[in-house]
Amino acid sequence: MKTIHLLFLTLFSVSVIAQTKLTKKQISELPNTIENQFVKTYSKASTYQEYKMIKRTDFRTFEKSVLDSVQILRKEIVTRQETINNQTKSIDDLNNKINGLTEELNESQGKEDNMSLLGANISKTSYNLTLWSLIAILTLVMLFFIFKFKSSNVVTKQAKRNLEEIEQEFETHRKKSIEKEQKLRRQLQDEINKQRGV
Numbered sequence: 802m803k804t805i806h807l808l809f810l811t812l813f814s815v816s817v818i819a820q821t822k823l824t825k826k827q828i829s830e831l832p833n834t835i836e837n838q839f840v841k842t843y844s845k846a847s848t849y850q851e852y853k854m855i856k857r858t859d860f861r862t863f864e865k866s867v868l869d870s871v872q873i874l875r876k877e878i879v880t881r882q883e884t885i886n887n888q889t890k891s892i893d894d895l896n897n898k899i900n901g902l903t904e905e906l907n908e909s910q911g912k913e914d915n916m917s918l919l920g921a922n923i924s925k926t927s928y929n930l931t932l933w934s935l936i937a938i939l940t941l942v943m944l945f946f947i948f949k950f951k952s953s954n955v956v957t958k959q960a961k962r963n964l965e966e967i968e969q970e971f972e973t974h975r976k977k978s979i980e981k982e983q984k985l986r987r988q989l990q991d992e993i994n995k996q997r998g999v
Contacts, residue, residue, distance in 0.1 A: 835870055838863055881957060888950040895943040902936055 828844050842863050846853040855863075909928060 835866055838866055878957075878960065881953060885950060885953050885957065888946055888953065892943060892946050892950060895939060895946065899936065899939055899943065902932065902939070906932055906936075 828841055842855055842859050843853060845859055846855045848854070906929075909925070909932070
C-alpha cells in the first residue's frame with residue numbers, strides 16, 4: 802500500500818509541475834494515461850487556500866488506475882524472475898554437461914592412440930579435436946546464458962533499488978503530510994474556538 806501511495810504522489814506531483822494552462826475542453830480530450838489523469842484530477846479539484854481538494858469518486862477512479870499500473874509492474878517482475886530461474890536451470894544443465902564431457906575426455910586420454918568410434922578406428926588427435934570443438938560450442942552457449950542471466954539480474958537489482966528509494970520518499974512525504982494535517986486541524990480548532998467565543 803505504501804508503494805501505491807508513493808507512486809500516486811510521485812505521479813501526481815510530476816504531472817502538476819508539468820501541467821500547463823489548458824482549457825477544460827483540452828483537458829477532457831487528453832488521452833487516458835496516468836499522467837493525464839493527474840492533470841484531469843487536478844483540474845477538477847476545488848481549491849481551499851493553497852490546497853487542492855479532490856472528490857472521493859475522482860480519487861477512487863484515479864486510485865484504481867494507479868493500482869492497475871502497479872499490478873502490471875508486479876506481473877512484469879514475476880515474469881522476469883521466472884526468466885532468471887529458467888536461465889539458472891539452463892546454466893546448471895550446461896555445467897553438468899560440461900562436467901560429463903570432461904570426465905569422458907579424461908577416460909579417453911588413458912586409452913591408446915587409436916580408438917574405435919562407431920566401429921571405425923580414428924586417431925586420438927582427431928578424437929580430441931572433435932571433443933574440444935563440442936566443448937567450445939557448449940562453453941559459448943553457457944557464456945551466452947551467463948550473460949543473459951547477469952543482465953537480467955542487473956535489471957532486477959535496479960528495480961529493487963528504485964523501489965526502496967520510492968518507499969523512502971513516500972515515508973518522508975507521509976510524515977510531512979501528517980504534520981500539515983495536524984497543523985490544519987489546530988488552525989480549524991482555533992477558528993472554532995474563536996467563533997464560539999464571539
